Structures are given as C-alpha cells and as structure tokens.
Amino acid sequence: MLTAxxxxxxxxxxxxxxxxxxxxYAVFFFGLYLAAHLVARVAVPLADPYLLPMxxxxxxxGLTEIYRLGPGDAFRQALWIVIGVAVFAATxxxxxxxxxxxxxxxxxFGVTAIFLLFLPALPGxxxxxxxxxxxxxxxxxxxxxxxxxxxxxxxxxxxxxxERREVLAQGRLKDWGPxxxxxxxxxxxxxxxxxxxxxxxxYGIFLALLYVATNRLSFVxxxxxxxLVGSFGLSYTTPHVQERVQNWLHPxxxxxxxxxxxxxxxxxxxxxxxxxxxxxxxxxxxxFGGTGLxxxxxxNASGNQIVPDYNTDFIYSALAQELGLIGAAALLxxxxxxxxxxxxxxLAASDGFSKLLAAGLSFGFxxxxxxxxxxxxxxxxxxxxTLPFVSYGGSSIVSNFLLVAGLLLISxxxxxxxxxx
Amino acid sequence: xxxxxxxxxxxxxxxxxxxIGATTYWQxxxxxxxxxxxxxxxxxxxxxxxxxxKILGADGKTVFATNTxxxxxxxxxxxxxxxxxxxxxxxxxxxxxxxxxxxxxxxxDDYLTGANTNLSxxxxxxxxxxxxxxVHGDNVVLTLEAxxxxxxxxxxxGRCGAVVALxxxxxxxxxxxxxxxxxxxxxxxPKGYGKIGKIKGSxxxxxxxxxxxxxxxxxxxxxxxxxxxxAALDSGAxxxxxxxxxxxxxxxYGQKVYNSSAPDSPGGHEAxxxxxxxxxxxxxxxxxxxxxxxxxxAAKILEYARRYGFYHLPPLDTPPxxxxxxxxxxxxxxxWPKDPATQVDAGRLAFGQFNMVTSPLQMAxxxxxxxxxxxxPKPYLVQRIxxxxxxxxxxxxxxxxxxxxxxQTASELNQMMQLxxxxxxxxxxxxxxxxxxxxTGTAELGLGSLYDGWFVCFAPASNPRVVVAVVVEKQxxxxxxSVAAPIAKDVLEKLLSx
Numbered sequence: 001m002l003t004a005x006x007x008x009x010x011x012x013x014x015x016x017x018x019x020x021x022x023x024x025y026a027v028f029f030f031g032l033y034l035a036a037h038l039v040a041r042v043a044v045p046l047a048d049p050y051l052l053p054m055x056x057x058x059x060x061x062g063l064t065e066i067y068r069l070g071p072g073d074a075f076r077q078a079l080w081i082v083i084g085v086a087v088f089a090a091t092x093x094x095x096x097x098x099x100x101x102x103x104x105x106x107x108x109f110g111v112t113a114i115f116l117l118f119l120p121a122l123p124g125x126x127x128x129x130x131x132x133x134x135x136x137x138x139x140x141x142x143x144x145x146x147x148x149x150x151x152x153x154x155x156x157x158x159x160x161x162x163e164r165r166e167v168l169a170q171g172r173l174k175d176w177g178p179x180x181x182x183x184x185x186x187x188x189x190x191x192x193x194x195x196x197x198x199x200x201x202x203y204g205i206f207l208a209l210l211y212v213a214t215n216r217l218s219f220v221x222x223x224x225x226x227x228l229v230g231s232f233g234l235s236y237t238t239p240h241v242q243e244r245v246q247n248w249l250h251p252x253x254x255x256x257x258x259x260x261x262x263x264x265x266x267x268x269x270x271x272x273x274x275x276x277x278x279x280x281x282x283x284x285x286x287x288f289g290g291t292g293l294x295x296x297x298x299x300n301a302s303g304n305q306i307v308p309d310y311n312t313d314f315i316y317s318a319l320a321q322e323l324g325l326i327g328a329a330a331l332l333x334x335x336x337x338x339x340x341x342x343x344x345x346x347l348a349a350s351d352g353f354s355k356l357l358a359a360g361l362s363f364g365f366x367x368x369x370x371x372x373x374x375x376x377x378x379x380x381x382x383x384x385x386t387l388p389f390v391s392y393g394g395s396s397i398v399s400n401f402l403l404v405a406g407l408l409l410i411s412x413x414x415x416x417x418x419x420x421x
Numbered sequence: 422x423x424x425x426x427x428x429x430x431x432x433x434x435x436x437x438x439x440x441i442g443a444t445t446y447w448q449x450x451x452x453x454x455x456x457x458x459x460x461x462x463x464x465x466x467x468x469x470x471x472x473x474x475k476i477l478g479a480d481g482k483t484v485f486a487t488n489t490x491x492x493x494x495x496x497x498x499x500x501x502x503x504x505x506x507x508x509x510x511x512x513x514x515x516x517x518x519x520x521x522x523x524x525x526x527x528x529x530d531d532y533l534t535g536a537n538t539n540l541s542x543x544x545x546x547x548x549x550x551x552x553x554x555x556v557h558g559d560n561v562v563l564t565l566e567a568x569x570x571x572x573x574x575x576x577x578x579g580r581c582g583a584v585v586a587l588x589x590x591x592x593x594x595x596x597x598x599x600x601x602x603x604x605x606x607x608x609x610x611p612k613g614y615g616k617i618g619k620i621k622g623s624x625x626x627x628x629x630x631x632x633x634x635x636x637x638x639x640x641x642x643x644x645x646x647x648x649x650x651x652a653a654l655d656s657g658a659x660x661x662x663x664x665x666x667x668x669x670x671x672x673x674y675g676q677k678v679y680n681s682s683a684p685d686s687p688g689g690h691e692a693x694x695x696x697x698x699x700x701x702x703x704x705x706x707x708x709x710x711x712x713x714x715x716x717x718x719a720a721k722i723l724e725y726a727r728r729y730g731f732y733h734l735p736p737l738d739t740p741p742x743x744x745x746x747x748x749x750x751x752x753x754x755x756x757w758p759k760d761p762a763t764q765v766d767a768g769r770l771a772f773g774q775f776n777m778v779t780s781p782l783q784m785a786x787x788x789x790x791x792x793x794x795x796x797x798p799k800p801y802l803v804q805r806i807x808x809x810x811x812x813x814x815x816x817x818x819x820x821x822x823x824x825x826x827x828x829q830t831a832s833e834l835n836q837m838m839q840l841x842x843x844x845x846x847x848x849x850x851x852x853x854x855x856x857x858x859x860x861t862g863t864a865e866l867g868l869g870s871l872y873d874g875w876f877v878c879f880a881p882a883s884n885p886r887v888v889v890a891v892v893v894e895k896q897x898x899x900x901x902x903s904v905a906a907p908i909a910k911d912v913l914e915k916l917l918s919x
Contacts, residue, residue: 011877014696018692037766050429124697167427208429208432211425211428211429212422212425212426213422214427215422215424215425252458267460269460270460277460278461278463280447280451280455280614281455281456281461281462281463282450282463283444283447283448284447284451284452284456284457285463285464285467286453287448287449287452288448289451289614295465295469297463299466299491299496300462300466300471301466301494301496301498301518302463302494303493303494304464306462306463315560320444320447324448325445325448325449326439328444328448329444330440331447332437332440332444333441336434336437337439337508337846339430339433339434339437340430340434343426343427343429343430346426346430347423347427348428352422355422355426356422359426362433363430363433366433366436366437367433367436369437369440369917370436370437370439370440371445373440373444374436374439374440374443377442377443377444377446378448378881379439379440379441402487405837415675415682
C-alpha cells in the first residue's frame with residue numbers, strides 16, 4: 001500500500017534529522033507496521049484502509065518525540081508498541097468472525113472496567129504519582145489500568161444502551177439501575193484515586209452514548225448539570241480539584257502564596273502551576289514555524305527537563321514547540337481525520353451495538369485528545385491523561401491499538417454486509 | 422441513530438477545532454507576553470544560547486562587554502563578561518543569565534540579541550532558527566573614550582561624584598563616569614550582589630549601582646548662576662558690563678544673606694563694592710546674583726531652567742528609569758511651583774540654593790549650549806550598531822534639542838566664563854596654550870564644612886570641542902574650584918589631546 005510507504009518515509013525523514021543512528025527505529029517501525037497491515041488484510045480485508053496508517057503515523061510522531069526527549073524511554077515505548085500491535089493482531093484474529101459475541105458479556109465488561117479502575121487503589125500494587133493513584137506496578141513494570149478500563153466501559157455502555165434504549169428513552173427509573181450503579185461506582189473509584197482526567201473522559205463518553213442511544217438532549221442536559229454541580233462542589237471540598245481549578249483560572253499569581261511542595265511562600269507559577277505555565281512557554285517558543293524537531297529547548301542549563309512529564313501528559317507542548325503552529329495544527333487535523341473515519345464507520349454499521357461501539361470509541365478518542373490538549377492550552381482545567389498514540393505509556397498504547405482493532409472489526413463487518421446486499 | 426451520530430461527530434470536530442484555535446492563540450497573540458515573563462525557563466535558556474553582541478568603546482577596540490563560551494549538557498552557553506573592571510559599569514549595566522538587565526544592556530537588548538526583526542531579516546532569522554544555528558547579536562560601538570573615562574574615575578578616586586564629558590556640537594558623550602563604581606562580573610558571582618552593596622564611597626551612603634552622572638541629583642550651587650545669567654542677558658536688561666554695588670550681602674525678606682566667608686575682609690565676608698556683571702560671575706558673588714534674581718523674578722529663572730531641559734529627563738541611550746530630571750524638588754518629588762513669585766525665594770534660587778537640584782548630565786548640557794552658540798545638542802552614547810558581518814545596522818546622526826538662549830547671550834557667557842578660569846574662582850582649570858571657559862560651584866549642604874564641589878567647563882573657548890561637568894560630593898572644604906576643577910582640567914586635556 002502506498003500510504004504505508006509514504007508514512008514510512010516521513011518517519012525516516014523525521015528520524016534522520018535527529019541522528020542517523022536512530023534509523024534502526026525507522027526500519028523496526030516500518031517492519032512492525034507492515035506486519036500489522038498484513039494481519040489486517042487477512043483478518044479484516046474489507047475494513048477502512050485509512051485508520052491503521054493514521055494510527056501508525058501518530059505512533060511514529062510520538063515515538064520520534066519520545067526518542068528526542070530521552071532515547072531510553074523510546075526503547076521501552078517501542079517494546080510497548082510491539083505488545084500493542086500483538087494485542088491488535090490477536091484481537092483481529094480472535095474476533096474476525098463476529099465481534100458481537102461481546103455483547104453477551106456486557107456485565108463482565110462493566111465489572112472488569114470497575115475492577116481495573118479499582119486496582120490502583122489496592123494497597124501493595126497501587127502507586128501514587130503526581131497526587132493521583134492511577135498506577136499499578138508488578139516489579140519494575142508500571143501500568144495504568146484505567147486506560148484499558150476505557151475500552152471495557154465503552155463495550156459495556158454500547159451493549160447495555162443498545163438493549164435498553166427504547167425503555168430508557170421512556171425514563172423509567174428501574175431501567176436505569178444497573179447503568180447508574182456501574183456508572184456511579186466508576187465515578188466513585190475515579191475520584192477516590194484522584195484520576196480526574198479519566199473521570200472526565202468517562203463521563204463524556206457516557207453522555208455522548210446516552211444521547212446517541214436515546215435521542216434525548218434533556219438527559220444530556222441533566223447529566224451535564226449534575227456534573228457541573230458536582231465538580232463545583234468538589235472544587236471546594238477536594239484540595240486536589242481546587243488546586244487544578246486555581247491553576248487554570250490564575251496560573252500566575254501576583255503575590256507569593258503558600259507552596260505545599262516546599263513549605264515556602266512562592267509565586268503560584270513557581271510552585272503549583274509551574275508545569276502548566278512552563279508548558280505554555282514551551283508552546284509559545286515554537287511560534288509559527290517551530291524550532292525544528294530536535295532543536296527545541298527542553299532542558300535548562302543544569303541539564304534538567306524544564307517541563308515535568310514532557311513525554312507523557314505534556315508531549316503536545318514539546319511537539320508544539322518543535323513543530324510550531326504548522327506542525328501542531330497538522331497533528332490535530334490528523335486526529336480529526338481519525339475521528340471522522342471512526343464516525344463514518346459508526347454511520348455505515350447496520351446494528352445498534354456496532355453503531356454505539358464505534359461512536360463510543362471514536363468520541364472517546366476525540367474527547368481524550370480534547371481533555372489533555374485543552375488542559376495544556378488552558379481551554380479547560382488540566383487533568384492528567386495521555387495523548388492517544390503519541391504520549392509515552394504502555395497502557396495507553398495497548399488500549400488505543402485495541403480501539404483501532406475494534407473500529408476495523410466493525411468497519412469490516414459493515415462493508416461485508418453492504419457488499420453482500 | 423444516524424442523526425445523533427452526526428451531531429456527536431460534529432461536536433467532536435468542534436472540540437478538536439477549538440484546540441487548533443487555542444494553540445494558535447498561544448503561539449501568535451499571546452506569544453510576546455509569555456516570552457517576556459520573568460519565570461519563563463525556556464526563554465531563559467534561549468537567552469543563554471544567544472551570542473550577545475559586544476559593546477565597544479569609541480575606538481572600536483576597547484571591549485566593555487563580551488561573552489565567554491562554554492558547552493554544557495549539549496547546550497552552547499554564552500556567559501556575559503565585562504573586561505574593563507567596572508569602567509563605565511553603571512552606563513554599560515549588566516545582563517544576567519536570569520534575564521535581569523540594566524544600563525545599555527537593557528535599552529539595547531533588542532540589538533544585542535539580534536531580535537530587532539525587520540522585513541529584510543525576518544526570513545533569514547527563521548531559516549537560521551530551523552537550521553539550529555546560533556543567533557548572533559549586533560555589536561554596539563559607543564562614543565565613550567575609555568582613556569578619558571578611566572582618568573575621570575582615577576581622579577574621583579573612590580569619592581562620590583560623577584564626571585560627564587561630551588562634544589558640544591554633536592552631543593557625543595565621551596565620558597559618563599560615576600563613582601563609586603563596581604565590577605559587573607560580581608553580579609552573577611555567589612554573594613556578589615552583597616559585595617556590591619557594601620561598596621561605599623567617601624560620602625558613606627552611595628550605591629555603586631546608581632549612575633550618578635544621570636540619576637545623581639546635587640544642589641548645583643553657583644554653577645546655576647549660568648542659568649540665572651542666561652535669563653538676565655537674554656532679557657536684554659543686562660549686559661556683561663552692567664554695574665552693581667556689592668555690600669557683601671543681599672537682603673532677603675528683611676534679613677541679610679551674606680556672601681562666602683572671607684576672614685580677611687571687614688565683617689568676615691567677601692565684599693567687592695562696585696563690580697560689573699562679568700566680574701560678579703568671575704568671582705561668583707552671591708549678593709549680585711541675589712539682586713538680579715529678585716529683579717527678574719523666580720518665574721523667569723525657572724523658565725530658562727526649563728528651556729535648558731530641567732523638568733524633563735535628558736534624552737540618552739540608557740534606560741529612562743536610570744535618569745532623573747533636574748529642577749526644584751519638594752518632599753522628594755519634582756515640583757513646579759504654581760505661583761513662583763510667592764512660593765520661590767528668587768534671590769536664593771538665583772545662586773543655586775532653594776531646593777534646586779541638578780544632574781551632572783544636565784549641567785553639562787547647559788555648558789554645551791553656551792559652547793555651541795545657544796544650540797543645545799542631543800546627547801548620545803551609541804555611535805553605531807554593526808551586524809555580526811560588520812555591516813552597519815544603524816548609526817547616530819547628531820541632533821539639536823533646541824535653542825534655549827540667543828547666540829549673543831551664549832557668546833557673552835562664553836567670554837564671562839573665560840574670566841572665571843583666567844582670574845576668578847576657576848584658575849585650577851587653566852591649561853597652558855588652551856583657553857578654558859568654566860564655572861565653579863560650591864553647594865552648602867547644611868553639614869558643617871562638607872560641600873558638594875562643582876565645575877562645568879569647555880575648551881578651547883574660541884572653538885569649543887569638549888564640555889566637561891564634574892561634581893564631587895560631600896568634601897571637607899570642598900570648593901568647586903579646588904576639588905572639581907582639577908579633575909575637569911585633566912579630562913579636558915586628555916580629550917583635547919586625543
């Protein structure tokens with residue numbers, strides 16, 4: 001396929017600008033993508049041909065920037081991509097006949113989603129990073145189960161809403177029971193682990209699917225209102241949330257305020273909102289054309305990285321600096337393209353489960369991008385979450401490859417039915 | 422369900438489009454604001470990797486500021502160095518890696534960092550940036566003569582004070598010395614700032630960081646008689662040969678205000694009897710100027726002060742925040758009296774007392790106007806700015822600020838000031854073979870025998886090439902003619918010979 005070669009060459013061009021020694025990554029990546037493509041050709045021959053190359057390009061951009069920020073992380077990321085592609089291939093081969101069997105196990109998915117979310121809160125394997133308890137570790141291996149929970153939750157919501165959409169639209173309370181229970185549980189766990197980003201993402205997916213299934217804007221309005229009241233209340237009671245809101249509204253303080261990190265009086269921009277503010281500086285430094293990949297400023301004179309979490313949550317600000325407005329806009333257009341293909345699949349699908357599943361996966365993808373990039377660019381308060389396919393992080397990579405696999409399966413089925421008819 | 426799907430997909434697109442909009446905002450509209458913020462770590466590193474332009478003396482060889490290069494953590498770091506050991510420290514200022522800047526380092530920052538973007542270089546700058554090339558700033562060539570500057574500081578010898586030397590025709594500043602001075606390299610050393618804070622001149626409360634030549638305000642004493650004389654001569658009511666009777670005092674509000682003490686004279690004060698206006702300036706007779714002041718009025722004197730540039734910041738290439746306006750001050754603030762006739766003691770103002778304070782630069786400009794036939798030159802420090810490849814980015818064209826006094830008045834004052842040096846209070850400034858015109862000033866501070874000594878002068882009197890103004894602060898029996906005139910003479914000689 002031409003696109004494959006094209007993306008491969010783009011990747012090589014990007015890489016060679018950093019150092020020729022990294023060409024190995026390009027060759028490896030091209031080989032991996034070719035393998036994924038071949039599996040897709042065999043398992044889902046009629047599936048959408050654009051999704052996988054777009055996902056590969058996003059992964060390549062992310063891997064390139066991660067390599068630029070720290071070659072060690074790039075190696076681990078490459079390993080995760082191998083695992084991600086393996087999971088992708090396995091999913092395609094396993095479910096190539098009919099993925100709709102999943103519908104039968106919807107409660108399994110619902111419970112799994114909650115269990116995955118709940119894992120980090122368990123003592124012993126949970127770990128708190130940046131004030132959020134959203135990691136688990138087995139030995140040296142860290143994992144964010146919330147990312148996988150996202151896919152499980154979409155499957156559950158799609159199955160449950162497909163089955164109950166007519167009765168739900170009537171608004172009888174008892175039909176809402178299981179849905180609200182699972183939902184409430186998820187939200188509770190999320191707030192307990194302080195993982196606001198995922199909470200926001202899940203709630204967004206929930207609202208979108210509720211609207212698609214019931215066609216009742218009033219439900220969405222009520223749910224949105226509840227969310228606003230809830231977060232307003234939380235911003236007063238939970239210090240973690242309050243801090244995020246303050247950092248969003250007033251990242252620069254005119255006076256020194258108490259800094260909980262070192263116990264001194266500091267300007268907020270030197271303490272709580274340091275990360276957000278430096279990330280904005282990083283974006284601003286890029287200007288229109290960017291500094292060029294590899295020549296941006298990421299470390300200070302003592303060799304320390306200026307923006308913490310540059311390669312995970314804040315990878316967008318690194319990319320925006322080095323690629324400039326042109327590159328950042330192109331990246332976002334790529335996300336738009338991916339999401340549009342996803343919704344196209346939802347529209348083409350013939351049954352309700354497939355439609356809801358594709359819509360949930362696509363909207364989740366778009367909304368996750370909005371939550372993190374919007375947080376970085378001060379459109380909304382910042383909540384830590386990964387940029388799909390681009391950020392460093394194994395769980396994120398694996399769950400997003402699952403997401404692509406799901407969309408390809410739905411697309412393949414829809415096109416096969418259309419061809420038959 | 423397809424209708425809802427379309428809606429949700431549209432919402433998704435809008436959300437992502439908002440992100441493009443937000444990114445555009447931060448990278449274009451808000452970009453300049455963010456770049457200038459003090460806590461911007463990225464910009465701090467960007468500044469380190471800029472090869473800041475050199476600051477050079479008038480000869481193009483004396484290096485006032487340059488860089489040392491080091492390589493650390495994959496970055497090429499340029500560190501500012503000042504090789505001249507505090508020579509003109511307050512004028513040059515400093516630029517730290519933290520982005521704090523003063524003096525010319527602050528006001529010329531855009532040139533020194535090569536940020537003075539215009540249509541012709543914007544494209545090449547962006548290409549340089551993408552190519553990862555170092556940004557090279559423009560070099561600045563000043564009008565400062567290092568030898569004269571060095572001599573001025575040596576003569577001040579740690580006493581508090583300032584020396585200003587400039588060209589009366591062009592306004593080119595040859596020397597702008599402020600004492601005590603400090604070594605700018607100390608700023609970034611550990612505890613260096615504290616060390617600078619401990620530098621004290623003889624006056625005890627000086628700050629070495631303040632540029633006394635532009636921001637030091639001193640009672641002008643008798644040098645202010647040049648302003649009073651300007652008003653008197655310009656009015657046409659007086660000529661250098663107008664005659665006065667000096668009884669040794671003048672009467673102010675019914676009380677006698679005596680001339681300078683002179684133990685040999687009857688009454689313990691100088692009394693000259695019948696004198697001309699020229700002789701009154703030659704011997705700096707307070708009683709005569711007191712009477713002139715009472716006659717022409719405070720409003721007239723203040724009007725001439727304002728014509729000379731008092732009540733405004735003298736224009737200079739250093740940051741405006743590092744200059745102070747001369748004039749009457751009340752409660753620490755510049756004060757323009759609404760009704761000078763009742764609010765100002767015209768007699769005392771006429772000989773430079775009564776809340777009048779001036780900067781050395783302002784008094785140098787008064788002398789330069791007299792030397793330049795009544796036309797006041799605009800002072801400047803930057804001769805030209807050169808791109809790294811040697812091409813001229815800009816060069817200064819001398820300008821005239823205005824004509825505060827008539828050419829006739831200027832030439833009469835020139836004659837009168839020559840008498841001061843020939844046989845009056847300023848004989849210490851005599852240079853063999855060169856006619857010097859000058860005026861002394863000794864400002865009483867109400868601190869016993871401690872005085873601020875002034876001398877303003879120019880030479881050669883027939884065709885003035887150099888103006889010098891000197892102030893030495895709080896000197897025991899520091900009469901202008903004895904503490905300031907010798908310094909002015911040294912600097913004049915050096916600049917006239919060079």
